[in-house]
Amino acid sequence: MVLGWSRRRKNNNHKANGKPSMELVIPNHFRCPISLDLMKDPVTLSTGITYDRESVERWFDDGNFKCPVTNQIVKNFDMIPNHSLRMMIQDWCVENRQHGVERIPTPKIPISPTDVSDLLLQLKESSLRLEQFTCLELIQKMERWGAESERNKRIIVDNGAPAALASSFDSFAGDSVERNVGVLDEILSALKWMFPLQLEAQKSLGSIASLSCMVWFLKHQDLPGKEKSIVALKELLSFGDSNNVEALSKIEGVNELLVELVNKRISPTITKNSLRVIWYMVSSSKSECGEKMKISFVELGFVNTLLGVLIDSEKSICEKALAIFDCLCSSEKGRESALGNDLTVPVLVKKVLRISSLSTDYSVSAIWKMCKFGERGDEEGKVLVEALQVGAFQKLLLVLQVGCGDSTKEKATELLKLMNPYRAELECIDSDFKNLKRSF
Incomplete structure (x- = not known):
């Protein structure tokens, strides 16, 4: 079986002398047996068969436990990099550059659970000492790891990174938001691809210090900072813990701030997530808290705000606005406000x-x-x-x-x-x- 690699040629793929060009083929042993594509990071399993790392990892993640070629049950999932084959593939790519083949980059060594655990231990110790510059370096290193591959992201999350970051966020927020704004912003950036949060991370991010910090971000940070903060708030409240809703509602000016964010429609991300946060607040499982929230938002004129949103917003925003509108109509004051418009x-x-x-x-x-x-x-x-x-x-x-x-x-x-x-x-x-x- 031969897999063709199309050549980028001018003049309808004809040579200068008018003869048709030959199709470039990838040698069979350079192709992954699973994807049939040119291997970028060849690794060899205990069965002796070499695959592209991304393909075989996806194969195992889908619940397969057998070697795709030999059909043997794989008992040892270690993947040994096949450096010799990878260098042969790279040399072949260089030799065929004139045919439009790009040289595959040398893959970086994947991180291990031990690497993540060591980094998180350092992060915990540095956070306790409030060493913001050391923490910044460690968090940025973690983000670089995550940017390299989805596999790295899974290993980082599975080994407790969300809980460690949320705990670090709580420590720095409890010290001083203004003094530690840089490291706090970096933590929110790192957390955004780690949702949904584990229980331990929820507890740290749901502290009064952490919630107050996120509200501060919504008031004082630039657009990216506001977006990261409102997304984190939405994710935290989405778990349905009424204690988080109650704690957030006690922060001075938070209801007014959320209404202002919806009114201004600074960005779709902020509008959507602000509506979600409000929805979690007014539909709180604690009936007394939920009723207080409904009355508070009604008194802020939020019924009229929602009607304005419904007139000229796209589908997902309208759904969220209607959900809140219906919830507010469950209260007498909400219905009175609605009937008055x-x-x-x-x-x-x-x-x-x-x-x-x-x-x-x-x-x-x-x-x-x-x-x-x-x-x-x-x-x-x-x-x-x-x-x-x-x-x-x-x-x-x-x-x-x-x-x-x-x-x-x-x-x-x-x-x-x-x-x-x-x-x-x-x-x-x-x-x-x-x-x-x-x-x-």
């Missing part, structure tokens, strides 16, 4: 069957909650009439026809029953909000 019902109806099934669920739920709130007065009829006027009846029928979850089905059915008495007197219309400007 003329855009609420038209925008929610417009989002039904427009973005995703999840967005439809949230929109129907929010409309249903506002109608339920109005059962004690005239608000129910007001919402139902307005919903009918912007085409809600037809959309709710479509929701039932195309299929939805049981909860959404029940709410849509109840809304249809409530709207039915008003249908004869009202003309149903639909609106397009593409050119609608925010009035706040």
